[in-house]
Amino acid sequence: MSETSSTALPVVAIVGRPNVGKSTLMNRIIGRREAIVEELPGVTRDRKEVEAEWIGKRFRLVDTGGWMPGGTALDEKVSRQSEQAIRDADALILVTDVSMGITEEDARIAELLQQATQPVFVVANKTDDPSREALMWELLGLGLGNPWPVSALHGLGTGDLLDALVATFPEVEDDEVDEPATADGDRVFAVALVGRPNVGKSTLFNRLIGEDRSVVHDMPGTTRDAIDTVVETPDGPIKFVDTAGMRRKSRIEESTEYFSFVRALQAVDSSDVALLVIDATEGVTHQDQRLAERIDAAGCPIVILLNKWELLDTEERAAVTYDVGQKLAFLGESEVIRISALTGRNVHRLLPALSDTIEGYHKRVPTRRVNDVVFAAQSAQPAPHGGRILYATQGATDPPTFTLFANKELPATYLRYIERKLREEFDLGATPIKLRVRQRSN
Numbered sequence: 001m002s003e004t005s006s007t008a009l010p011v012v013a014i015v016g017r018p019n020v021g022k023s024t025l026m027n028r029i030i031g032r033r034e035a036i037v038e039e040l041p042g043v044t045r046d047r048k049e050v051e052a053e054w055i056g057k058r059f060r061l062v063d064t065g066g067w068m069p070g071g072t073a074l075d076e077k078v079s080r081q082s083e084q085a086i087r088d089a090d091a092l093i094l095v096t097d098v099s100m101g102i103t104e105e106d107a108r109i110a111e112l113l114q115q116a117t118q119p120v121f122v123v124a125n126k127t128d129d130p131s132r133e134a135l136m137w138e139l140l141g142l143g144l145g146n147p148w149p150v151s152a153l154h155g156l157g158t159g160d161l162l163d164a165l166v167a168t169f170p171e172v173e174d175d176e177v178d179e180p181a182t183a184d185g186d187r188v189f190a191v192a193l194v195g196r197p198n199v200g201k202s203t204l205f206n207r208l209i210g211e212d213r214s215v216v217h218d219m220p221g222t223t224r225d226a227i228d229t230v231v232e233t234p235d236g237p238i239k240f241v242d243t244a245g246m247r248r249k250s251r252i253e254e255s256t257e258y259f260s261f262v263r264a265l266q267a268v269d270s271s272d273v274a275l276l277v278i279d280a281t282e283g284v285t286h287q288d289q290r291l292a293e294r295i296d297a298a299g300c301p302i303v304i305l306l307n308k309w310e311l312l313d314t315e316e317r318a319a320v321t322y323d324v325g326q327k328l329a330f331l332g333e334s335e336v337i338r339i340s341a342l343t344g345r346n347v348h349r350l351l352p353a354l355s356d357t358i359e360g361y362h363k364r365v366p367t368r369r370v371n372d373v374v375f376a377a378q379s380a381q382p383a384p385h386g387g388r389i390l391y392a393t394q395g396a397t398d399p400p401t402f403t404l405f406a407n408k409e410l411p412a413t414y415l416r417y418i419e420r421k422l423r424e425e426f427d428l429g430a431t432p433i434k435l436r437v438r439q440r441s442n
Helices: 022-030 073-088 104-114 130-142 158-166 201-209 255-269 286-297 314-327 347-361 367-380 412-425
Strands: 002-004 011-015 048-054 057-063 091-097 120-125 147-149 189-194 227-233 236-242 273-279 302-307 336-338 389-396 401-406 434-439
Touching: 011 022, 011 073, 022 048, 022 057, 022 091, 022 120, 022 158, 048 158, 073 104, 091 104, 091 130, 091 158, 104 130, 120 130, 120 158, 130 147, 147 158, 189 201, 189 347, 201 227, 201 236, 201 273, 201 347, 273 286, 273 347, 286 302, 302 314, 302 347, 314 336, 336 347, 367 389, 367 412, 401 412, 412 434
Parallel strands: 011 057, 011 091, 091 120, 120 147, 189 236, 189 273, 273 302, 302 336, 401 434
Antiparallel strands: 002 227, 048 057, 227 236, 389 401
16 A cells, blocks of 8 residues: 655645644644644654645645654654654754754754755744844854744744745646545545554554554553545545544543544544554453444444454453443444554455445435335334334435434334344445434325
């Protein structure tokens, strides 16, 4: 599998040491709160990529984690992500804190950027008033040219910076810019990876897209934002979205983690399929159940992934399988795949499962066939208390939505019976089905 993207768009990477305002600058440039911002070092850990535009020129903007080699194992992984972004970029923005002067980390990353062939823009961030502008000239010592006085928080100086930045882009016509390929001509199928913290979502995400895009570390909560990548598959392009681990709201103490939780829920709501990743060594926890209920309520098809399966013995595997059947029974026929994201075991089964789920999600059934199934089901088992379905039709897809015109209110148990018959007849598997009942006189 290979990643697809808007390859003709220039790529601009925002780099720098931790907590100098890189994410704030990104949000300022695109005009919305896309990256999570917190007055703490290390909030951004993965590469966050979005599309931006300035005076009619479009480009890809990449926010990176703080570059800080020589720290912890997690710091090293974040720094490697930044270095990869530097190699991939067409232009670079080095963000510094003007009030701090040149730190050791600033000097070291400047040495790295001095070897770059791309244009480099040194941003003297937090230049909030003219009295601080004199401080920025110290940044000439980085050897990367004149600094740009900017206040990412208030927007001061960002327009001048962007004018100079886009002036370095090659001139291209609009029809020369590649657009992301789509599976249906309009949009790319989106697949969200969700689960509790530290169950292996980022490891699986990296294996699916074929590169180390998300930072993987054995510390819960490493992924703070939703990271997405479009991957070309035999069934067409699919957008995989890696989300932050979701915990109960009562367990969320940091505001950063709260925004991560919100972003994860937004990713689920905007996705076509959700991969619920469960740590098989811990079984199905109460929080796994709550997450499954939230995804199911969003009308999103679910594929259950039991990760770390290779660590279980025969007895433990049987216990986890029973656990899934008991605690996640409300998900109906959702496919369960036993995988190892670390070794890649059974990950190849994921794409065929997604293909089947997506096909069912967009399935449309002729009205005549819908009524044939409903009337046959009624003949085999009539509704109680004289209830009767007079007519049925499929009113929508994504997910399949059926409208039943009945002579009176039908009990929930009977509607589940009708739903099961529709699911079986039209091979909808784990695809969610919505039933709408309208009362109509005979």
